[in-house]
Structures are given as C-alpha cells and as structure tokens.
Amino acid sequence: xxxxxxxGIADLKVSTAxxxxxxxxxxxxVAIILYDSVHKVGGLAHIMLPSTxxxxxxxxxxxFADTAVPEMLGMMKQLGAxxxxxxxxxxxGAQMFANVLAEPLGNIGQRNVQxxxxxxxxxxxxxxxxxxxxxxxxxxEFNLDNGEVTVKSIKYGVNRL
Amino acid sequence: MAEIDVLKLSERQLDALKEVSSIGAGNAAxxxxxxxxxxxxxxxxxxxxxxxxxxTSFMGGPENLVAGIYTRLLGDVFGSVLLTFPxxxxxxxxxxxxxxKIGTTRILTGMSRSLLKETGMIVxxxxxxxxxxxxxxxxxxxxxxxxxxxxxxxxxxILIDLSQEVEYAIVIEVKFVxxxxxxxxxxxxxxxxxxxxLILKAIGVEND
Numbered sequence: 001x002x003x004x005x006x007x008g009i010a011d012l013k014v015s016t017a018x019x020x021x022x023x024x025x026x027x028x029x030v031a032i033i034l035y036d037s038v039h040k041v042g043g044l045a046h047i048m049l050p051s052t053x054x055x056x057x058x059x060x061x062x063x064f065a066d067t068a069v070p071e072m073l074g075m076m077k078q079l080g081a082x083x084x085x086x087x088x089x090x091x092x093g094a095q096m097f098a099n100v101l102a103e104p105l106g107n108i109g110q111r112n113v114q115x116x117x118x119x120x121x122x123x124x125x126x127x128x129x130x131x132x133x134x135x136x137x138x139x140x141e142f143n144l145d146n147g148e149v150t151v152k153s154i155k156y157g158v159n160r161l
Numbered sequence: 162m163a164e165i166d167v168l169k170l171s172e173r174q175l176d177a178l179k180e181v182s183s184i185g186a187g188n189a190a191x192x193x194x195x196x197x198x199x200x201x202x203x204x205x206x207x208x209x210x211x212x213x214x215x216x217t218s219f220m221g222g223p224e225n226l227v228a229g230i231y232t233r234l235l236g237d238v239f240g241s242v243l244l245t246f247p248x249x250x251x252x253x254x255x256x257x258x259x260x261x262k263i264g265t266t267r268i269l270t271g272m273s274r275s276l277l278k279e280t281g282m283i284v285x286x287x288x289x290x291x292x293x294x295x296x297x298x299x300x301x302x303x304x305x306x307x308x309x310x311x312x313x314x315x316x317x318x319i320l321i322d323l324s325q326e327v328e329y330a331i332v333i334e335v336k337f338v339x340x341x342x343x344x345x346x347x348x349x350x351x352x353x354x355x356x357x358x359l360i361l362k363a364i365g366v367e368n369d
Contacts, residue, residue, distance in 0.1 A: 009214045009317065010324070025223035025313025028321055048321045055325045063324065096318055097231055097306035105322050137314020139224060154226065154310055 002145075007031075007046050010063040014043035014075040017144045024139045026092035028109035030065065030116050030132070031140045033089040034072050034125065035147040036081035042144045043072040049108075050115030065115040069123055088125045089149050089161050090116050091140050093132045109133070129161035167210045167331045167357070175208050177366045178333065181295050182206035182350070185288035186335040189348065192287035196280065197257050199339050207334040213320050216330055220245065220347070223313025227251075228269065230281030231315070232305045234289070237298035237359060240352035241319045242288075244281045245312060250344045251277060263342050274307050281305045284348060288335075296363035319351060327354050 002018040009029060013021055017040035023031050026046065035042035045068035052058040052067060061067035073083060093113035100106040113132045120127055129149070131138065136155040143150075149161040170178075183206055190203040209219065217223040228251035230244040246254060252266040255273035258280070259266075266273055282305050293300045308315060323330050333350040352360065361367045 009217075009313075009320065011214065025217070025311040025317070027310075027314035027317040029317045048317070048324050057324075057326075057328055094314070096308055096310065096315055099304060099306050100231075100233070100318070103233060105318070108318065108321055135308070137311040139311070 007044050009046055010048050010060055012043060012045035012062040012068055012072055014041070014072060014079060015144055016041050016079055019144050021142045021144065022140060026138045026140065027094055027096045028092070028112060030090060030092040030109075030112040032065065032068060032072070032116055032120075033091070033140070033142050033149055034069070034076060034086055035089070035142075035144070036076065036086040037147050038085040039080050039082065040144060041076050041079045041081035042142060042147065043076050044140070044142050045069070045072055047112060047116070050111050065112060066119050069116075069119045069125070073123065083124070086125055087128045087147075088120050089128060090130045090132055091138055091149065091151050091161070094134050094136060094138070096135060096137070098135070131159055131161055167327065167329045167354070170210065170331075174361055174366045177361070177364050178208050179206055181292060181360070181364060182208070182333050182335070184295060185291040186348070188291040189284045189288040189335070190337060192283050193280070193337065196283055197254075197339060199257070199341060201337055201339050204336040209332045209334065210329055211332060213324050213328060213330050216320060216332060217313045217316060219334075220312045220316070220349075223311060225312045226310070227312050227315070228277060228307065228309045229312065229315040230278060230305050230307045231319070232281065232285045233303040234300055235303060236301040238293075238300045238352060238356040240350065240356050241322070242285045242302070243316060243319065243349045243351070244284060244346060245315075245349070246277070246344070246346045248309065250346060251309070253342050253344045254280065257342065257344070269309055278305045278307050281307070288348065288350070296360050298359060298363060323351065323353065331357060
C-alpha cells in the first residue's frame with residue numbers, strides 16, 4: 001500500500017516508492033524536492049528562510065534552504081540514494097501581496113528561491129523543473145514512484161512537473 | 162531586560178491582554194456596524210500561544226480558501242494584522258457595500274477588492290485606535306493588501322517574519338458575524354515579541 005506522507009511548514013521528510021509526499025499552501029516558502037530516479041528514493045523540505053543567518057533560532061535544519069538540502073541528502077543516502085543520480089524540483093517562493101516590497105522581508109520568496117538554487121548548485125544537484133515566483137499559493141504532491149510533482153493552485157489549477 | 166517568553170505568560174498577563182483586546186474588538190465591531198449599517202456581533206477575543214507551524218490549524222487548515230487583508234504595523238508596536246473572510250462572506254460583504262442583492266458578486270473585481278481593503282483598514286484602524294489609546298503607544302498601520310488564496314499561503318509571509326526571532330506566535334483572535342446575511346470574518350493580531358513586552362509594560366503587568 002502506498003502511503004501519503006505530510007510535510008508541514010519548516011519540516012522535511014524522506015521516503016521511497018511507492019509513497020507520496022505532500023505539502024500544502026506554500027506562499028513565500030519553498031518546497032525543495034529531491035529524487036534519485038534510479039533507486040526511487042526522495043525527499044521534500046518546506047523551508048521558510050534562505051539561511052541560518054536569518055534567524056536567532058537555528059536548531060531546525062528544515063527551516064532553512066542552506067541546511068535542509070544537506071540534511072535531506074544525508075537521510076536519503078541512508079535509504080540507498082546516490083547523489084550522482086539525484087535531481088531537484090522546486091516550487092513556491094511567491095510574493096503574495098503586491099505592496100510589501102518596501103518591507104524588510106518583502107522579497108523573501110525570491111530570496112528563498114535564490115538560496116535554494118545556490119545550495120543545490122553547491123551540492124552539484126541539477127534542477128530539472130521549477131514552478132516558482134508569481135503571486136499565488138501552491139500545494140504540492142510528490143510521487144516517489146516516478147518523480148512526478150503535481151502543483152495545485154487556485155489561479156492556475158494543476159501543473160505537472 | 163530579558164526577552165519575553167510567550168510560553169511563560171501568566172494567567173494575569175493573558176487576562177490583561179484579553180481585556181485590552183476586548184475593547185479594541187468592541188470598537189472594531191462598532192465601526193463595521195456603521196460601515197455596513199447592520200448589527201455586527203464580535204466574540205470575546207481568544208489569546209493563543211501556538212507553535213508557528215501550527216498557526217493555520219485554527220484558521221480552518223492551511224488550504225482553507227479565504228480573502229485575506231494584511232496590514233503591517235509600524236511605530237512602537239511592530240506586528241501584523243490579518244483579516245480573513247471566507248470566500249462567500251467576501252462576496253456578500255461586497256454586495257452589502259455596493260447596495261446589491263446578496264449573491265450578485267461572484268468574483269472579486271477591482272472595485273470589490275478596493276472595498277474589502279477599505280473594510281480591512283476601518284476594522285483594523287478601529288481596533289488599533291482603542292489599543293493605542295489604552296496602552297499609550299503609537300501604532301501606525303501601513304496600507305492594507307488583499308489576496309484571495311489558501312490561508313496557509315497568505316500567512317506564511319507573516320510567520321516567516323516572526324520565525325526569525327521566535328518559535329511560538331501569540332495570536333489575538335476575534336470572530337465577527339453579521340446575523341442577517343451570515344457574513345463572518347476573523348481578525349488576527351500578531352505582535353512581534355518586542356512589542357508584546359511593550360504592551361504588557363504599558364498595562365502594568367510586565368512582571369506578573
């Protein structure tokens with residue numbers, strides 16, 4: 001039986017086929033999806049901030065892009081994944097409100113996306129697809145059987161990555 | 162002075178917060194009643210201390226579809242106000258404000274968006290005026306923004322801001338309802354930790 005694993009905000013989970021990992025209502029947060037298509041092992045992190053430099057509380061690696069990726073890679077390795085056959089898909093990083101750019105964290109969505117791309121490039125993980133930016137919320141379902149990522153939003157309906 | 166730990170707020174401090182919030186809520190209800198020319202009921206405020214990741218759980222779950230009006234607070238009190246209306250309530254509210262038959266509005270256009278933002282500004286302004294008078298602090302609301310989306314996606318931006326400093330959020334919640342048309346909404350005030358301390362100090366319960 002396949003299982004649906006839920007990832008909350010500032011949370012991450014790894015699993016194997018045929019399970020599915022889901023996360024709901026991403027706004028400025030980013031979902032980082034890693035998948036080893038050969039060994040069918042994958043993970044999903046729902047990060048809030050670009051790096052630990054942004055917060056006084058740093059204990060939770062799933063909260064930051066720069067710590068979530070190495071953490072997930074480590075957990076996936078234990079399930080038999082190899083870095084060389086692992087790719088990434090990223091979703092989220094929206095700017096939900098039009099007039100918040102003047103605020104200190106006004107472009108946090110964009111910064112989360114950039115930090116995610118930076119850490120993935122540092123880890124030599126290829127980004128094969130993304131659905132980032134824009135101004136609407138997104139929910140994500142990640143199928144560990146085939147690596148397919150289904151993105152749902154109110155504005156654009158269903159987008160398959 | 163030490164940082165305020167929201168987990169260690171005493172009964173008396175929570176009661177005091179509830180008290181000042183009640184006066185704010187009453188003011189907001191009056192303003193909304195006048196604006197709609199209908200009787201609006203407000204509940205006694207709920208003061209909740211919740212882990213940041215669980216904030217959406219009492220907002221109908223992260224995927225709950227709402228019209229959200231977000232106002233950033235500046236001045237002595239930093240924080241955020243989020244006013245949410247279930248989608249149908251946001252439509253009905255537009256109908257009332259435009260003098261149309263309830264059920265006419267089916268989509269939020271430029272005009273209805275601007276009316277909802279104004280509603281947000283008036284409700285938020287009325288609440289904050291009462292609060293700032295009582296605690297004698299300056300609170301400056303920025304221009305509100307509106308979006309129709311999943312509540313989790315709307316609020317994560319506010320949570321990200323709070324999560325830089327704390328793991329728990331203090332959420333002051335007021336529900337309101339207009340009986341005739343069943344228009345309902347939620348008012349959430351989320352002060353930043355430093356501001357909470359200032360409020361508690363001003364109402365004389367800082368060290369209780």
